[in-house]
Amino acid sequence: MNRSDHWQNLARLGEELLYARFGSNAEPIVPSTHPKTSLKLSFHPPLTELASRQSSQNEQPAPAPLSWVMPSSVIPDPVPGLLARAAERLAGQFADLPATSPLAPETLASMAGILDQTAQRLGDNYPYFHPLYAGQMLKPPHPIARAAYALAMAINPNNHARDGGRASSEMEIEAVAHVAQMFGWESPNFLGHLTSSGTIANLEALWVAGQERSGQRIVGSSQAHYTHSRISAVLKLPYDSVAADDRGRIDLDALESELKKGDVGTVVVTLGTTAMGAVDPLDRIVELQARYNFRIHADAAYGGYFKLIPESLDEPARRAFTAIHHADSIVVDPHKHGLQPYGCGCILFRDPSVGRFYKHDSPYTYFTSKELHLGEISLECSRAGSAAVALWATHRLLPLIPGGAFAAGLAAGRRAALDLHSRLAADSRCVPLSAGAPELDIVVWKIAGASMEESSRRAQRVFDACARRNLHLALVQLPQSWFEPASIARAQDAVPLITCLRSVLMKPEHEDWLDRIWNEYQVASHEELGK
Secondary structure (H helix, E strand, C coil), rough: CCCCCCHHHHHHHHHHHHHHHHHHHCCCCCCCCCCCCCCCCCCCCHHHHHHHHCCCCCCCCCCCCCCCCCCCCCCCHHHHHHHHHEEEEEEEECCCCCCCCCCCHHHHHHHHHHHHHHHHCCCCCCCCCCCCCCCCCCCCCCCHHHHHHHHCCCCHHHHHCCCHHHHHHHHHHHHHHHHHHCCCCCCCCCEEEEEEEHHHHHHHHHHHHHHHCCCCCCEECCCCHHHHHHHHHHHHEEEECCCEECCCEEEEHHHHHHHHHEEEEEEEECCCCCCCCCCHHHHHHHHHHHHCCCCEECCCCHHHHHHHHHHHHHHHHHHHHHHHHHEEEEEEECCCCCCCCCCCCEEEEEEEEHHHHCCCCCCCCCCCCCCCCCCHHHHCCEEEEHHHHHHHHHHCCCCCCCCCCCHHHHHHHHHHHHHHHHHHHHCCCCEECCCCCCCCCCCEEECCCCCCHHHHHHHHHHHHHHHHHEEEEEEEEHHHHHHHCHHHHHHCCCCCCCCCCCCCCCCCCHHHHHHHHHHHHHHHHHHHHHC
């Protein structure tokens, strides 16, 4: 094939990685055109043909697995094989280019050696990809996202403008439309794009809020993400924190007291707090909006995808997600529950006319396309087109539809969280939140102790003992009153914090692994606390 050696090297490296398999002699999970095998592959049909077969993402393809763990001799990594065959297809799109100089064999050998060193260094990590990692909000990207991201990196598109990322800009527009549809918004009646993080997405939302409501305050729950106050300071916007109730949700009485002052322009509503996955009562806040005329920014960076599984949620959370289409802006992080590599955030605005705030004059950017480019509706300039390609490919495999395979994965994590909560509630050494079960898939509990200090020390000891058994949880500090009966909590003036244990059961396979997780936790607890 007449193709650039750039593509040949990519395909070759993919195949070499496939057969190296981290020292394994096992056969590849996906056969390739490598000369060691006589198996042959037919490529997937062109995207135009795929589009005719599946005209919209609402047509569910064949079921796709959501799980992925580190490759081994037992579980091979499908990505190198997928990448090798896709690189061949991509090379064909540029077959008319003259060949460039290939990498010298000694250069390839040096690269392989450096990658060996890199793999060794990366071993100094917690096993974020494994079901026994149930601590922070870390979820492995799906193999299709990893492969699509790596494939796009061969071109390295920049989605600032169509000139820098023609195909990837179109794929971003389509992928963002899929996310907006999940919240009940349809093109062209919204404005949105991907960002490099949820922080930047929230910054854009508050920046627009400041433009729309100049001089007015922004308020959010004390359990809202800490970056909201930091972002507001950067933007020189006044920000105040509002008390949270014993479920970690914004206290509506405290919020209305602030609204009555008449100077609140925007309320940040968190749908899935970082500490405990609490869901602010958005439906009730929409009612307050009708009386006090403020903007609503829904920070659904963590919880946004739960809009797909209302039947799995308790009634308050279900009502909140049902009302999300009333928000003026929404942030969601595909690099959390969306199975994407870091960093991939998304900002959506219900009113597309806010695009007027983004207008700028950049005579040195791109002019070969007369169409609106994404850099005209984004505060960021250069943005990785590979992130858009990975998200688009994931949506093709796992559409964002209720009842689909993607939604089933969310529901599995939710069931795992409820199961863990029930087991903890039956263990006399553990004290769950007095308000009840978790709202999403994050479970928090304190360890029983004669004092707050003893309870906090015990939590640290159990945390360490679990880690020694390769079960990785997290620690979080929450008000002690949230673990007390309501009558006692109301009588307390101060709000002392206690160190608690926290588990984020966001991987679909956590449900199947919960017995193992529970057994490891029980053994660790017995070692530190006794029966």
